[in-house]
Amino acid sequence: xxxxxxxxxxxxxxxxxxxxxxxxxxxxxRNSHDADDLVQEAYLKxxxxxxxxxxxxxxxxxxxxLAVVRNTCFTWLxxxxxxxxxxxxxxxxxxxxxxxxxxxxxxxxxxxxxLRNCLEALPLEFREAIVLRExxxxxxxxxxxxxxxxxxxxxxxxxxxxxxxxxxxxGAMDR
Amino acid sequence: xxxxxxxxxxxxxxxxxxPALEEHLRSCLSCVINLNAPYYEAPAGLETKIxxxxxxxxxxxxxxxxxxxxxxxxxxxxIVGNVSLLITRTDPRQLVADEVLSAHIRSxxxxxxxxxxxxxxxxxxxxxxxxxxxxxxxKFLADFPLLGGRLEYLAGHPVAALVxxxxxxxxxxxxxxxxxxxPNAAVTRNGYHLxxxxxxxxxxxxxxDLDETELRRFAAIYKQT
Numbered sequence: 001x002x003x004x005x006x007x008x009x010x011x012x013x014x015x016x017x018x019x020x021x022x023x024x025x026x027x028x029x030r031n032s033h034d035a036d037d038l039v040q041e042a043y044l045k046x047x048x049x050x051x052x053x054x055x056x057x058x059x060x061x062x063x064x065x066l067a068v069v070r071n072t073c074f075t076w077l078x079x080x081x082x083x084x085x086x087x088x089x090x091x092x093x094x095x096x097x098x099x100x101x102x103x104x105x106x107x108x109x110x111x112x113x114x115l116r117n118c119l120e121a122l123p124l125e126f127r128e129a130i131v132l133r134e135x136x137x138x139x140x141x142x143x144x145x146x147x148x149x150x151x152x153x154x155x156x157x158x159x160x161x162x163x164x165x166x167x168x169x170x171g172a173m174d175r
Numbered sequence: 176x177x178x179x180x181x182x183x184x185x186x187x188x189x190x191x192x193x194p195a196l197e198e199h200l201r202s203c204l205s206c207v208i209n210l211n212a213p214y215y216e217a218p219a220g221l222e223t224k225i226x227x228x229x230x231x232x233x234x235x236x237x238x239x240x241x242x243x244x245x246x247x248x249x250x251x252x253x254i255v256g257n258v259s260l261l262i263t264r265t266d267p268r269q270l271v272a273d274e275v276l277s278a279h280i281r282s283x284x285x286x287x288x289x290x291x292x293x294x295x296x297x298x299x300x301x302x303x304x305x306x307x308x309x310x311x312x313x314k315f316l317a318d319f320p321l322l323g324g325r326l327e328y329l330a331g332h333p334v335a336a337l338v339x340x341x342x343x344x345x346x347x348x349x350x351x352x353x354x355x356x357x358p359n360a361a362v363t364r365n366g367y368h369l370x371x372x373x374x375x376x377x378x379x380x381x382x383x384d385l386d387e388t389e390l391r392r393f394a395a396i397y398k399q400t
Contacts, residue, residue: 018217018222
């Protein structure tokens, strides 16, 4: 691919998804400064390896970019010593308490106000799954490609993440 | 756009203009997250920063860049030359042969020849379980009785040492998962003979003060068994 064509193709497939990239990086790092740096780094990496992109449309471009952003963030978080394997506590949490009444929690003002805190408190892999699914509205298949785990794992992470979130929100309810 | 929305129910209700939508949105966790969680949009200026960095990636090279590149090419060539000199001086197989021989002599000089003294391969093989990340092929050889085994540390990793006897001579057979497969080799050093080969992804080194023909026979029988 000649440089001018590469630029044009990148411009069309990848550049439009800056907000999605930034949103994901912000939720993963939980702060704007690091998100800013990591998104720049991810774009540079994406551009350098753009030859490997095989998608056909802008949706493919978004999933591809998000995979690069995700890897950049995970590498950085791991280097920082952040615990990135949720599996251990997935086990622990599977024997959990009864789920509180969903409706009551979601109608509660105080619970809603703590939504962001509860999301940020989720283990990294759970948070990633929720953000990609509920905010970016990606399909299970796309999330599975980005997080590099089977679709079944994506589904179980989502289920567990929702359960935890539910518990966290219930804990924040004013009664 | 043909993509699943996070909440299928909400989509259907919306499509049918169903008044139940509002109530659903309040009781569905997916919808609550989708509607209430912050969506962090890229700050103004981030796109410009990215474009600038991408531009410098593709900008045509200036004269100084060419000079820098020429200098790095020269440096790289010089490094390659030096490294290849170093490699020819210290052939890795020679280094391994040295280590194997030292381990053999060490095992005879001290009291630590056997961790698991047994002539039964079904005792010796399981003894290595949990001590190594591979399972060494321990074989019964008619002319060379098995004396036992021990754990060794060689060429930077733990390896299995199987000890066989022949009359009053001791044969140490060291083996580990091969990092590179080399040709069979026979080395003689300080009166000791060494035979090395690889098979089934493992490297084998047999060493003994046995005469060379006998050691070669040992290697051949072990390979065929």
